[in-house]
Amino acid sequence: MSITEDVIEGARRARVAGRDLALATRATKDAALHAMADALLAREDEVVAANDDDVRRAEEGGTPANIIDRLRLTPDRIAGMAQGLRDVAGLPDPVGEVVRGGVLANGLELRQVRVPFGVVGMIYEARPNVTADAAGICLKSGNAVLLRGSSSARSSNAAIVAVLRDAVVGAGLPADVVQLVPGDTHDSVKALMRARGHVDVLIPRGGAGLIRSVVEESTVPVIETGVGNCHVYVDAAADLDKALAIVLNAKTHRTSVCNAAESLLVHEAVADAFLPRVVAALQEAGVTLHGDRVFGGYDGVVPATDDDWSTEYLSLDISARVVPDLDEALEHIRRWSSQHSDAIVTEDQAAARRFVAEVDSAAVLVNASTRFTDGGEFGFGAEIGISTQKLHARGPMGLPEMTSTKYVVVGDGHVR
Amino acid sequence: MSITEDVIEGARRARVAGRDLALATRATKDAALHAMADALLAREDEVVAANDDDVRRAEEGGTPANIIDRLRLTPDRIAGMAQGLRDVAGLPDPVGEVVRGGVLANGLELRQVRVPFGVVGMIYEARPNVTADAAGICLKSGNAVLLRGSSSARSSNAAIVAVLRDAVVGAGLPADVVQLVPGDTHDSVKALMRARGHVDVLIPRGGAGLIRSVVEESTVPVIETGVGNCHVYVDAAADLDKALAIVLNAKTHRTSVCNAAESLLVHEAVADAFLPRVVAALQEAGVTLHGDRVFGGYDGVVPATDDDWSTEYLSLDISARVVPDLDEALEHIRRWSSQHSDAIVTEDQAAARRFVAEVDSAAVLVNASTRFTDGGEFGFGAEIGISTQKLHARGPMGLPEMTSTKYVVVGDGHVR
Numbered sequence: 093m094s095i096t097e098d099v100i101e102g103a104r105r106a107r108v109a110g111r112d113l114a115l116a117t118r119a120t121k122d123a124a125l126h127a128m129a130d131a132l133l134a135r136e137d138e139v140v141a142a143n144d145d146d147v148r149r150a151e152e153g154g155t156p157a158n159i160i161d162r163l164r165l166t167p168d169r170i171a172g173m174a175q176g177l178r179d180v181a182g183l184p185d186p187v188g189e190v191v192r193g194g195v196l197a198n199g200l201e202l203r204q205v206r207v208p209f210g211v212v213g214m215i216y217e218a219r220p221n222v223t224a225d226a227a228g229i230c231l232k233s234g235n236a237v238l239l240r241g242s243s244s245a246r247s248s249n250a251a252i253v254a255v256l257r258d259a260v261v262g263a264g265l266p267a268d269v270v271q272l273v274p275g276d277t278h279d280s281v282k283a284l285m286r287a288r289g290h291v292d293v294l295i296p297r298g299g300a301g302l303i304r305s306v307v308e309e310s311t312v313p314v315i316e317t318g319v320g321n322c323h324v325y326v327d328a329a330a331d332l333d334k335a336l337a338i339v340l341n342a343k344t345h346r347t348s349v350c351n352a353a354e355s356l357l358v359h360e361a362v363a364d365a366f367l368p369r370v371v372a373a374l375q376e377a378g379v380t381l382h383g384d385r386v387f388g389g390y391d392g393v394v395p396a397t398d399d400d401w402s403t404e405y406l407s408l409d410i411s412a413r414v415v416p417d418l419d420e421a422l423e424h425i426r427r428w429s430s431q432h433s434d435a436i437v438t439e440d441q442a443a444a445r446r447f448v449a450e451v452d453s454a455a456v457l458v459n460a461s462t463r464f465t466d467g468g469e470f471g472f473g474a475e476i477g478i479s480t481q482k483l484h485a486r487g488p489m490g491l492p493e494m495t496s497t498k499y500v501v502v503g504d505g506h507v508r
Numbered sequence: 509m510s511i512t513e514d515v516i517e518g519a520r521r522a523r524v525a526g527r528d529l530a531l532a533t534r535a536t537k538d539a540a541l542h543a544m545a546d547a548l549l550a551r552e553d554e555v556v557a558a559n560d561d562d563v564r565r566a567e568e569g570g571t572p573a574n575i576i577d578r579l580r581l582t583p584d585r586i587a588g589m590a591q592g593l594r595d596v597a598g599l600p601d602p603v604g605e606v607v608r609g610g611v612l613a614n615g616l617e618l619r620q621v622r623v624p625f626g627v628v629g630m631i632y633e634a635r636p637n638v639t640a641d642a643a644g645i646c647l648k649s650g651n652a653v654l655l656r657g658s659s660s661a662r663s664s665n666a667a668i669v670a671v672l673r674d675a676v677v678g679a680g681l682p683a684d685v686v687q688l689v690p691g692d693t694h695d696s697v698k699a700l701m702r703a704r705g706h707v708d709v710l711i712p713r714g715g716a717g718l719i720r721s722v723v724e725e726s727t728v729p730v731i732e733t734g735v736g737n738c739h740v741y742v743d744a745a746a747d748l749d750k751a752l753a754i755v756l757n758a759k760t761h762r763t764s765v766c767n768a769a770e771s772l773l774v775h776e777a778v779a780d781a782f783l784p785r786v787v788a789a790l791q792e793a794g795v796t797l798h799g800d801r802v803f804g805g806y807d808g809v810v811p812a813t814d815d816d817w818s819t820e821y822l823s824l825d826i827s828a829r830v831v832p833d834l835d836e837a838l839e840h841i842r843r844w845s846s847q848h849s850d851a852i853v854t855e856d857q858a859a860a861r862r863f864v865a866e867v868d869s870a871a872v873l874v875n876a877s878t879r880f881t882d883g884g885e886f887g888f889g890a891e892i893g894i895s896t897q898k899l900h901a902r903g904p905m906g907l908p909e910m911t912s913t914k915y916v917v918v919g920d921g922h923v924r
Contacts, residue, residue, distance in 0.1 A: 115865055196887060200876060207868065209898050288724075292898055308704075308727055313899045334921030341923035448916050449531055452623065460616055460919030469924070470915070471612060482625050482708055482912035483729045484900035496898035499886070500864050503876030505750030507757035508885070 098274050099283035102238060103290035106211045109268035110236035114208045116265060118185035121232055124263035125181035128231075129174035131259035132224065132252070136170050142251035143220065150244055158348075162218050163245055173224040173252075176474070180228040183473045186491045187234045201502040206495040208234030209292040213273075213284045214476075215240045215306060217298035220248035227256050227270045229476045233494035236269040238291065240284060243276035285310035292496075297477050300404065315485060317477035320350035320432035321404045322462040325421045325447070326370075328361040329440035334459055336369055338437055341461040344377045348406050350478060351433050351465040355401065356412040357421045360386075363414045379408045386414040401428040418443055422450050429453055432480050433465040454480055454487040514690050515699035518654055519706035522627045525684035526652035530624045532681060534601035537648055540679035541597035544647075545590035547675035548640065548668070552586050558667035559636065566660055578634050579661060589640040589668075592890070596644040599889045602907045603650045617918040622911040624650030625708040629689075629700045630892075631656045631722060633714035636664035643672050643686045645892045649910035652685040654707065656700060659692035701726035708912075713893050716820065731901060733893035736766035736848035737820045738878040741837045741863070744777040745856035748785065750875055754853055755786055757877040760793045764822050766894060767849050767881040771817065772828040773837045776802075779830045795824045802830040817844040834859055838866050845869055848896050849881040870896055870903040 093101070113121075132139065143165040150160050186206050193203035212235045214226045223239055230237035241249040249272055257267040273280045284291060288311040296306040300319045307316050324342050326335040342353030358366055363386060371390045374381060381387055382396040393412070400411040401424070415421045425434050435457035436447040444458045455465040465488065467475025472490030479485040485493040509517070529537075548555065559581040566576050602622050609619035628651045630642045639655055646653035657665040665688055673683040689696045700707060704727040712722040716735045723732050740758050742751040758769035774782055779802060787806045790797060797803055798812040809828070816827040817840070831837045841850050851873035852863040860874045871881040881904065883891025888906030895901040901909035 111866070114868075196885070200880060200885075202886060204903075210868070311724055313729075313897065315899075331921065337921060337923050345924050444918075450527075452530075452626070453914065455915040455917055457917040458919065460917050460922040461924055463924045464616060464917055464919075464922065465915070469612070470618060481729065483731075486912050487620075487915045496902050498869065499871040499881070499903045501871055501873040501876050501880055502860075503874065503880075505747065505753060506876040506880065507753050508761055508877055508879045 095274060095277070095279040096283040096286070099238070099280055100287060100290055102271050102273065103211055103287050105268040106236035106238060106271060107290065109266035110208065110210050110234075112266055113231065113236060113269045114187070114210070114234045116234070120264060121185065121234075122181040124231060124260050124265050125177045125228055127259040127263045128224070128228065128256050129177040131255045132170055132174045132177070135255045136167055139170055139248065139251045139255065140165060140167070142247040145247040146245050155244070159218060163220065163248070165220055165248060169221060173221050176225055177228040180232050180474050183232065183491055185232065186495050189492070191497055198506060199503070200506055203500045204497050205500055206492065207498050209494065209496050211236050211238065211291050212494070213238045213240065213287070213291045213294040213312065215281055215284065215294065215296045215298070215302065217242045217302065218244060220245040220252060222297065223249050223252045224256065225474070226476060227253070229474050229491065229494060231260070231269060233491050235494060236271075238271050238273050238284065240273040240280055246276060281306070282309070285312060288312050295477055315477070315479050315489070316481040317479055318350045318432075319404055319430045319480060320352070320478075321355065321402065321428060321430040322351060322353050322432055323355045323357060323425050323429055323434045324353045324462065325357040325425070325434070325436045326359060326362060326366060327418065327436055327438035327440060327443050328359040329443060330359070330362060330366075330437040331439055332362060332366050332369065335366065335437040336373055338435065338459070338461050339370055340373055340377060342435065342463055343374065343379055343410050344408070345461070345463050347408055350404070351462050352406070353435075353462050354403065354405050354410060355428065356410055357424060358412070358414050359418070359421070360414050360416050367414075374410065377408070379410055382409060382411045384413040387412045404430065418446060422447070425451055430480060432478065433457060433462040435460060435462050454478065511690060511693070511695040512699040512702070515654070515696055516703060516706055518687050518689065519627055519703050521684040522652035522654060522687060523706065525682035526624065526626050526650075528682055529647065529652060529685045530603070530626070530650045532650070536680060537601065537650075538597040540647060540676050540681050541593045541644055543675040543679045544640070544644065544672050545593040547671045548586055548590045548593070551671045552583055555586055555664065555667045555671065556581060556583070558663040561663040562636075562661050571660070575634060579636065579664070581636060581664060585637060589637050592641055593644040596648050596890050599648065599907055601648065602911050605908070607913055614922060615919070616922055619916045620913050621916055622908065623914050625910065625912050627652050627654065627707050628910070629654045629656065629703070629707045629710040629728065631697055631700065631710065631712045631714070631718065633658045633718065634660060636661040636668060638713065639665050639668045640672065641890070642892060643669070645890050645907065645910060647676070647685060649907050651910060652687075654687050654689050654700065656689040656696055662692060697722070698725070701728060704728050711893055731893070731895050731905070732897040733895055734766040734848070735820055735846050735896060736768065737771065737818065737844060737846040738767060738769050738848055739771045739773060739841050739845055739850040740769045740878065741773040741841070741850070741852045742775060742778060742782060743834065743852055743854035743856060743859050744775040745859060746775070746778060746782075746853040747855055748778060748782050751782065751853040752785055752789055754851065754875070754877050756789055756793060758851065758879055759790065759795055759826050760824070761877070761879050763824055765879075766820075767878050768822070769851075769878050770819065770821050770826060771844065772826055773840060774828070774830050775834070775837070776830050776832050783830075790826065793824070795826055798825060798827045800829040803828045820846065834862060838863070841867055846896060848894065849873060849878040851876060851878050870894065
């Protein structure tokens with residue numbers, strides 16, 4: 093069988109298995125999630141041994157240490173994956189939730205209820221813990237999942253999925269609700285993208301290149317996630333202490349994530365007071381500033397090009413510019429933002445109101461770090477990714493975002 | 509300029525104009541909708557004259573009478589379009605609606621609010637009244653719209669859009685929130701499908717061929733609408749009087765619409781009692797039955813092939829089959845339904861419950877005609893189409909379905 097046939101065949105089995113899962117009660121699904129957690133802990137040695145293979149291969153291939161660190165599974169990290177599955181078990185079941193309902197004038201009862209998508213395809217990179225996270229979230233939301241992890245984590249992913257499938261079966265659900273997509277090459281990604289009718293939704297999680305290629309080539313509906321070129325704008329009316337804390341937090345709290353700040357805009361009215369402080373603080377934290385002419389007047393600031401305004405560094409770098417007014421800040425964000433998360437720091441209600449109304453991003457923040465755009469921080473309990481598209485879901489996606497709806501109409505012989 | 513450049517240029521102007529529209533108050537938008545209605549009535553002669561051109565051209569080209577009837581605009585139909593715009597003005601504004609919100613444990617205020625998509629592309633066929641309907645719904649939901657009607661209605665659409673744009677400007681909004689996409693050929697459809705980044709959502713309304721081609725070729729996110737291969741299943745425990753009324757209504761009330769029934773399934777336990785009645789009643793209403801072996805035993809019933817099970821006739825035809833049990837009815841619907849609207853007629857609560865749970869369609873109806881799947885019938889007040897996809901919107905789409913959301917996060921210097 094070709095990889096394409098393999099993928100389609102897997103999707104067919106997922107469709108059939110997904111029907112049982114869609115009808116499973118919350119009790120059954122939660123029991124399966126706890127069984128999955130128990131099994132990961134019980135078979136930790138197996139998973140670690142498989143992961144050792146991946147790590148060894150990566151080391152032999154000269155993979156950078158930070159990537160190897162993301163790839164490595166320790167007993168602690170496996171315990172974290174198990175806890176994640178238990179946390180999902182504790183969340184409300186989105187399936188069957190009545191979104192709206194009532195009785196129409198003619199006596200028809202109308203309800204819009206949440207239902208699973210059916211078959212979800214996940215395409216993701218390095219980190220093998222995503223395998224368990226995605227399996228748990230999809231299972232709870234009633235979706236069968238086809239997991240296509242990176243080839244660098246293939247042994248780890250295979251071991252994790254084998255453990256999870258056994259646990260799922262033990263809990264009385266079909267194994268095929270959790271499947272690893274075969275193939276180490278791009279062919280299996282292509283096959284998923286072309287599996288229209290077999291796969292209901294595709295969720296790419298990873299770098300900008302992966303996401304762009306899926307969005308452009310897929311005939312399966314896609315939920316685009318995660319590229320974040322996030323801005324912090326320090327307004328004329330900013331409290332500069334708050335501004336300094338927010339800029340530092342947004343840039344340096346964790347640099348490799350999509351909600352980290354990548355660009356700093358400062359109103360010229362506060363430039364003289366703020367720039368010396370923010371440049372010193374960022375540089376002390378190890379950040380390289382890529383600045384406009386004004387920022388360029390400070391030691392160690394390198395000149396910014398248009399490339400810098402559009403770059404998601406994911407590193408200890410930030411682009412920085414002084415703007416003459418709020419209009420120019422809004423215009424800059426309109427032009428360069430990836431519409432993920434953009435923040436204003438201001439004590440001026442009118443400026444905050446305009447910023448909130450005019451910045452068209454998944455999250456718009458006032459006097460808060462961009463790092464708060466996160467399913468956990470928002471209280472969703474679980475997050476499968478952060479959507480940067482406008483259709484279906486925007487911003488952090490929890491369990492409800494992993495469902496569709498249907499209308500249930502009940503009458504007593506009603507005709508028009 | 510090529511048609512592609514023309515379309516992109518129009519989308520750019522729509523993006524800029526849409527920003528003003530997105531910030532417009534409900535009062536401004538409602539005033540614009542009433543002005544649009546007033547203008548259509550005041551300039552009725554202009555619109556009718558333009559429509560006469562389209563009708564004459566269609567007649568000369570030998571277009572069938574029923575298509576010409578759909579194309580024709582009379583003073584009555586123009587009054588209907590105007591009333592439609594006033595009805596939309598009367599509906600609540602979806603923009604700014606707080607979908608959920610609260611205060612997080614750390615004091616951050618979190619709100620998810622509805623925002624317009626931005627720029628919507630509509631691709632639709634014959635009926636020129638869709639031009640005004642779509643313009644009204646998009647305007648109220650804060651979206652700029654690029655309208656790509658059929659070439660057969662080009663003079664009518666141009667006249668309607670000219671009238672609407674003047675009215676929009678009179679109400680203080682930019683004309684470019686309503687635009688007719690140039691070009692009579694498929695090139696402009698192609699250009700819309702490739703305008704990723706310029707057009708936020710594409711909504712095709714029309715025949716299966718149009719929708720399939722847009723869904724398959726578009727890189728712009730699509731909301732798929734309307735193909736309906738709808739089933740009525742008459743259960744063993746059906747009240748046969750209700751069943752007869754529902755089958756007749758679902759098939760014959762209006763045949764050219766997507767929520768008309770195209771397939772009849774009858775449980776064998778009631779076949780002897782029901783078939784003579786339903787065959788006679790349908791045939792008396794002018795319906796041709798395409799039946800399985802059992803239905804084939806009745807005069808005038810033609811034999812059904814697999815093609816019949818998958819066909820959306822949109823005419824006085826229905827496929828008909830006797831099934832041994834509910835399982836087989838569910839299996840048939842799983843295999844052949846277009847997942848638009850499927851109905852069960854039964855007095856058996858367990859059968860109804862299973863049907864509702866297991867049929868994965870946009871609308872699942874119990875003891876009610878499939879014809880009820882409609883924005884108007886559901887009380888939405890306006891409908892831009894009926895989505896048959898699972899992402900974003902499913903079933904009749906009203907104003908809220910024409911929006912995205914964003915998260916607004918307000919703190920007081922909050923950092924992680």
